[in-house]
Amino acid sequence: MHTVLKLAMSSLSLAAAAAWGAPITFNTALPVHEGGYVWREQLVFMQSADDPTPARRDMQVTGLVSVLGYGVTGDFALFGMLPWFDKRLDMRMGEQDLSRSQSGVGDLTVLGRYTAYQYDAPGRTLRVAPFLGVKAPTGEDDAHDGLGLLPPALQPGSGSWDALGGAVLTYQTLDFQIDSQVSYQANREANGFQAGNRWQVDGSLQYRLLPRRLGAGVPAFLYGVLEANLVHSAKDRANGISDPNSGGTTLFITPGLQYVTRKWIVEAGVQIPVSQDLNGTALETDYLFTTGFRINF
Amino acid sequence: MNFRVLTQRMFLTLALALVATGVLAAPPSYRLAVGGLACPFCAYGVEKKLSALAGVERLETNIEDGSVIVTMQDGMTLDEASARRAVKAAGFSLRTFEQVPPGALEGQ
Numbered sequence: 517m518h519t520v521l522k523l524a525m526s527s528l529s530l531a532a533a534a535a536w537g538a539p540i541t542f543n544t545a546l547p548v549h550e551g552g553y554v555w556r557e558q559l560v561f562m563q564s565a566d567d568p569t570p571a572r573r574d575m576q577v578t579g580l581v582s583v584l585g586y587g588v589t590g591d592f593a594l595f596g597m598l599p600w601f602d603k604r605l606d607m608r609m610g611e612q613d614l615s616r617s618q619s620g621v622g623d624l625t626v627l628g629r630y631t632a633y634q635y636d637a638p639g640r641t642l643r644v645a646p647f648l649g650v651k652a653p654t655g656e657d658d659a660h661d662g663l664g665l666l667p668p669a670l671q672p673g674s675g676s677w678d679a680l681g682g683a684v685l686t687y688q689t690l691d692f693q694i695d696s697q698v699s700y701q702a703n704r705e706a707n708g709f710q711a712g713n714r715w716q717v718d719g720s721l722q723y724r725l726l727p728r729r730l731g732a733g734v735p736a737f738l739y740g741v742l743e744a745n746l747v748h749s750a751k752d753r754a755n756g757i758s759d760p761n762s763g764g765t766t767l768f769i770t771p772g773l774q775y776v777t778r779k780w781i782v783e784a785g786v787q788i789p790v791s792q793d794l795n796g797t798a799l800e801t802d803y804l805f806t807t808g809f810r811i812n813f
Numbered sequence: 814m815n816f817r818v819l820t821q822r823m824f825l826t827l828a829l830a831l832v833a834t835g836v837l838a839a840p841p842s843y844r845l846a847v848g849g850l851a852c853p854f855c856a857y858g859v860e861k862k863l864s865a866l867a868g869v870e871r872l873e874t875n876i877e878d879g880s881v882i883v884t885m886q887d888g889m890t891l892d893e894a895s896a897r898r899a900v901k902a903a904g905f906s907l908r909t910f911e912q913v914p915p916g917a918l919e920g921q
Contacts, residue, residue, distance in 0.1 A: 551902075640851055641849030641905075688852060730876060733874065734875075735876070779857060781854060812854060
């Protein structure tokens with residue numbers, strides 16, 4: 517159960533990092549103009565119901581992720597991401613059906629991204645931007661229900677200060693855009709629980725479907741989007757003991773659409789796990805649906 | 814010089830003065846070639862930074878050729894260093910900067 521939620525949350529948090537127009541599920545190296553803001557709201561729904569064990573676990577997570585990006589300079593931008601979660605787990609224990617749920621504000625992530633390499637030409641740009649961030653334990657991590665303390669996977673927050681970093685490459689032309697990202701998140705222990713560290717490799721292709729031909733001015737673009745996310749999580753540790761039913765590797769493929777104007781973007785995509793190699797009885801993900809908007813100001 | 818020739822020359826002088834005045838009064842425009850500009854969302858930042866410069870009256874961005882035409886208010890000019898700083902602050906590169914000859918934008 518930890519694994520499925522962790523993977524889902526990684527998708528949530530990394531998708532949220534993409535405050536700029538570009539990939540739906542991860543970051544980009546495109547700039548936020550100096551003194552300017554990009555606001556993103558992203559609604560994510562995750563379903564995991566294909567549990568082969570007698571527990572027949574059925575997990576649903578709805579997340580609303582708010583992101584604010586600020587351009588400190590043309591090269592350096594700061595991003596703040598604050599999710600709100602509604603988590604629900606239905607399962608069978610003995611002859612009884614159990615349902616546990618919790619909602620609330622999650623952990624705040626703040627990251628800085630610096631454009632280390634930039635090559636601009638007419639109608640195209642190539643950029644590489646490393647980023648570094650920290651996740652603060654702003655979400656509740658000791659929520660209870662009638663059965664007692666909720667497991668870490670159902671808590672809105674982790675309770676731990678975690679660090680994340682990586683680098684993103686973007687090549688954008690008038691016709692298409694390619695983004696690729698490598699990232700790593702090191703998780704720390706809180707309340708006797710430490711989520712396994714996670715690395716992720718992402719790729720995205722956005723292809724301009726409309727307008728077929730560019731005219732004068734700045735027309736809105738409709739992009740067809742295809743993304744891939746390879747996510748690996750190490751095993752969690754509870755009271756110093758490794759959990760054999762946690763951690764693993766998942767490959768997501770995400771088809772989507774994105775409508776881009778000067779001031780705003782609307783987008784939607786479905787993350788489909790095409791390969792899941794999880795440890796033990798960790799619950800697999802069925803799909804993630806993501807939709808949202810971004811506004812430039 | 815008879816009266817008719819004098820009148821003709823006065824009209825000609827007046828007409829030239831009016832034309833010259835009209836041309837001189839036309840606000841200057843500049844064509845900026847912005848490197849790296851390849852999507853509508855990017856254009857917003859470039860336009861915002863350029864429009865914040867003193868004396869800018871109007872902007873026309875053409876994403877296909879990555880150009881921005883900056884038209885100034887009467888009596889105002891734009892220098893290349895300011896334009897370069899504004900484009901850089903938007904996260905892009907100024908490739909070329911040229912003043913548009915008066916009348917060159919008419920009909921566009």
